Structures are given as structure tokens and as C-alpha cells.
Amino acid sequence: MLSVTDLACSRGERPLFRQLSFSLAAGQWLHVTGDNGAGKTTLLRTVVGLAAPEHGSVQWQGQPIRGQREDYHRALCYLGHHAAVKDELTPIENLRTSAALDGHAVDETEARTALKTAGLAGSGRLPTRFLSAGQKRRVLLSRLLLRPATLWVLDEPFAALDTTATEWLGALLVKHLAGGGMALLTSHQPVPLPPGGVVAL
Amino acid sequence: MKALVISLQRDLRLAGRRRSEVMTSLVFFVVVVSLFPLGIGPETQLLQRIAPGVIWVAALLATLLGLPRLFAADHADGTLEQMALSPQPMVLLVAGKVVAHWLLCGLPLVLLAPLLGMQFNLDGSALQVLVLALLLGTPVLSLIGAVGAALTLGVRGGGALLALLLLPLYVPTLVFGAGAVESHAAGLGASAHLSILGALLIVALVFTPWAATAALRIALE
Numbered sequence: 153m154l155s156v157t158d159l160a161c162s163r164g165e166r167p168l169f170r171q172l173s174f175s176l177a178a179g180q181w182l183h184v185t186g187d188n189g190a191g192k193t194t195l196l197r198t199v200v201g202l203a204a205p206e207h208g209s210v211q212w213q214g215q216p217i218r219g220q221r222e223d224y225h226r227a228l229c230y231l232g233h234h235a236a237v238k239d240e241l242t243p244i245e246n247l248r249t250s251a252a253l254d255g256h257a258v259d260e261t262e263a264r265t266a267l268k269t270a271g272l273a274g275s276g277r278l279p280t281r282f283l284s285a286g287q288k289r290r291v292l293l294s295r296l297l298l299r300p301a302t303l304w305v306l307d308e309p310f311a312a313l314d315t316t317a318t319e320w321l322g323a324l325l326v327k328h329l330a331g332g333g334m335a336l337l338t339s340h341q342p343v344p345l346p347p348g349g350v351v352a353l
Numbered sequence: 354m355k356a357l358v359i360s361l362q363r364d365l366r367l368a369g370r371r372r373s374e375v376m377t378s379l380v381f382f383v384v385v386v387s388l389f390p391l392g393i394g395p396e397t398q399l400l401q402r403i404a405p406g407v408i409w410v411a412a413l414l415a416t417l418l419g420l421p422r423l424f425a426a427d428h429a430d431g432t433l434e435q436m437a438l439s440p441q442p443m444v445l446l447v448a449g450k451v452v453a454h455w456l457l458c459g460l461p462l463v464l465l466a467p468l469l470g471m472q473f474n475l476d477g478s479a480l481q482v483l484v485l486a487l488l489l490g491t492p493v494l495s496l497i498g499a500v501g502a503a504l505t506l507g508v509r510g511g512g513a514l515l516a517l518l519l520l521p522l523y524v525p526t527l528v529f530g531a532g533a534v535e536s537h538a539a540g541l542g543a544s545a546h547l548s549i550l551g552a553l554l555i556v557a558l559v560f561t562p563w564a565a566t567a568a569l570r571i572a573l574e
Contacts (some may be wrong), residue, residue, distance in 0.1 A: 234431025240370035
């Protein structure tokens with residue numbers, strides 16, 4: 153379970169949000185909403201531990217995340233704004249290297265199957281620079297299939313995706329939640345999920 | 354240690370896909386070193402005297418050339434964030450990248466040095482000392498350089514700042530590296546200089562990966 157208590161963050165001199173508290177239990181998801189510049193990305197980066205909060209704390213399974221970095225990171229999958237894929241490598245190589253960096257090996261068949269599920273059958277051997285923005289997002293999102301993580305923190309996961317991919321990701325999220333997973337996400341598009349909690353900034 | 358190997362393999366594979374970047378610093382090294390004999394003319398005594406200094410300064414500058422790219426691409430495309438969030442110790446992932454940088458930008462300099470040293474009329478035993486000194490010294494350059502590259506990550510005009518920050522820190526390596534060959538030529542033996550270079554390497558190996566990792570975490574915030 154993830155809980156955020158009395159969180160305050162600011163960007164430069166400008167305060168973004170104060171006294172923000174919420175919690176997320178197994179099977180639940182939260183939609184972070186707010187205007188551009190409201191601090192949605194900052195909130196997600198603070199929750200995953202990339203940025204330090206000005207005040208307040210983020211706790212995972214009742215313990216502050218600072219003291220249990222390794223366990224927390226194992227349970228966490230954060231996909232941010234950036235595609236985090238290398239243009240020089242093929243999508244299969246990209247998936248395999250990122251999985252290896254995360255500490256679990258993925259073989260070529262598993263990577264290929266994940267890409268196929270993400271709608272990228274046949275482009276696995278092409279250097280990623282030949283793919284479109286949406287296809288690169290799909291490569292990134294295929295990591296969700298390969299990484300056994302409980303907590304998904306997704307920053308604008310539906311950006312640049314077409315309707316098929318949006319539905320696919322929606323179904324993937326539903327399955328993840330049904331299996332006891334948690335998700336924290338931002339999105340400007342309507343989210344194809346059963347209603348969850350809302351964190352308004 | 355598995356994390357280190359994985360990160361090393363990844364960087365070597367990426368370098369294999371963009372070879373020109375690796376070749377640039379190598380060609381730079383060869384060209385700069387070769388300009389001196391051409392400019393000074395066939396004065397063997399003088400060339401012999403300046404050889405260690407010239408080769409070492411060129412090695413410093415060639416190492417510096419590849420450093421801004423060490424973390425920049427990973428920072429720009431978000432891979433660095435993923436590394437920071439990996440369950441693996443980030444310090445090992447960073448160390449792997451530094452080892453890759455040395456294998457690509459440092460080791461080739463060591464291997465080319467005897468060839469370039471011949472242009473300066475260095476004899477066989479002096480070349481041996483030169484190679485040994487470079488073998489101990491160039492990893493120090495990569496290790497210290499990684500801290501500088503991490504500190505200047507995302508700073509505008511970071512390349513020039515990086516040079517200003519690092520060149521003073523490279524002075525001890527330069528002094529003892531070039532000094533090794535000179536002291537050998539003077540008949541004093543190079544073991545003292547080489548021992549100090551070895552000590553520098555051990556200190557750098559222990560501390561710089563942690564420092565670079567801490568600097569990267571700050572850059573990501």
C-alpha cells in the first residue's frame with residue numbers, strides 16, 4: 153500500500169501544492185488531474201523518489217521509501233514523459249537491455265511476444281529510430297508486460313497512442329488492477345477504466 | 354557486479370552502433386600528437402624531451418572530448434531516470450558506464466601510444482614505461498571525468514565548464530604520468546611515479562563512482 157502524507161512541493165520559488173494526502177491500496181487506481189504546470193509530473197516524480205519533497209512523506213507498505221529504496225523500486229514501474237528507448241537499438245534489444253538493467257533477464261521470445269501484444273509485430277528487428285512517436289510509446293509500454301511490478305506510476309500513458317492502443321492499455325490496466333496491482337496516472341484524455349479515485353491539484 | 358557487466362555491455366553495444374563518435378576522440382589524439390614532430394622538425398633531442406608531456410596532454414584532451422556524451426544521451430531520453438529507479442545499485446550501473454568509456458576512449462590511446470612515441474624517437478624501454486603509465490593513468494582520467502560529466506549534466510555550455518572543472522583535477526595524473534618517462538630517461542627508474550599513479554587509480558576507483566552517482570541523483574531532481 154502506498155500512502156502520501158501532508159506532501160508539499162514547489163518548483164523554484166513557486167509552490168505547486170501543499171498538504172496533499174492520499175493513499176492507494178491493492179486493486180485501486182488514482183487519476184492525478186490538474187492544468188498544465190499544476191505539478192502532476194512533479195507529484196509523480198516525488199512519489200517514485202526521483203525528487204525529494206519539500207515537506208511530508210511518501211510511504212510504501214507503512215515505511216518511508218527512503219529507507220527501502222531497493223524493495224520499493226522492485227515493486228515499482230515508472231514510465232515518464234520520455235520514451236526511454238535508444239534509437240540505435242531495435243525494440244527487442246531495447247526491451248531486453250532495460251529489463252536487464254532492472255535486474256531480471258528477458259529472452260528474445262518473451263520480448264517478441266510482448267511487442268506483438270503491444271501491436272508491434274514485425275517491427276522488432278528495425279532500429280527504433282524508424283518508428284513513429286506512438287510506436288515508440290508502445291515499445292516503452294511493453295515494459296509493463298515484462299516487469300513484475302505492483303505499483304504502476306504512469307505519466308500521460310495515453311499520449312500519442314491511437315484508439316486501438318488506448319483500448320489495449322486500458323485492458324492491461326484493468327487486468328493489472330484485478331490482479332491486486334495499483335496504478336497512479338496522469339492523463340488529459342478520458343481514461344478507459346472503471347472509476348477510480350481522483351487527486352486534483 | 355552483474356549490474357556493472359550489464360551496463361558495460363549495453364554501452365559497448367550502443368557505441369558499436371555509432372562508431373563515429375568513438376573514432377573522433379581517437380583521431381583527435383593521433384592528429385594532435387603528430388602535429389608536434391611536424392611543427393618542430395627533426396630535432397631528435399628536443400622531441401625526445403617533450404614526448405611524454407605532449408602525449409599525456411593530448412590524452413587528457415582526447416578523454417575530455419568524449420566526456421560530455423557520457424551521460425547526456427541517457428539523460429535526454431529518460432534512460433537515466435530508469436537507472437535511478439532500478440532495483441540494482443545505481444553506483445554499479447554508473448561504474449559500468451565509466452568502464453565502457455575507458456575501454457572506448459582510454460584503452461585505444463594506450464595501445465596507440467607506442468606507435469606515436471616512435472615519432473618522437475623514444476626508445477623501447479621508454480615506450481614501455483609510457484604505456485604502463487598510460488595504462489594506470491587513463492582510467493583515473495575516465496573516473497574523475499565521470500564526476501565532472503555528472504556535475505555538469507544539463508548545464509548550458511556544459512562542455513567548456515567541464516574542461517575548466519576537470520583540467521585542474523587532472524594535474525596530478527599528468528605530472529606523475531609524464532614524470533614517469535622523464536625519470537626513466539634520467540636513469541632514476543619509473544617505479545616511484547608508477548606507484549603513485551597506481552595509488553591515484555585505487556583512490557579514484559573507490560570514491561568517484563559514488564560521487565558521480567550522487568551528482569547524477571541531484572541532476573535528476
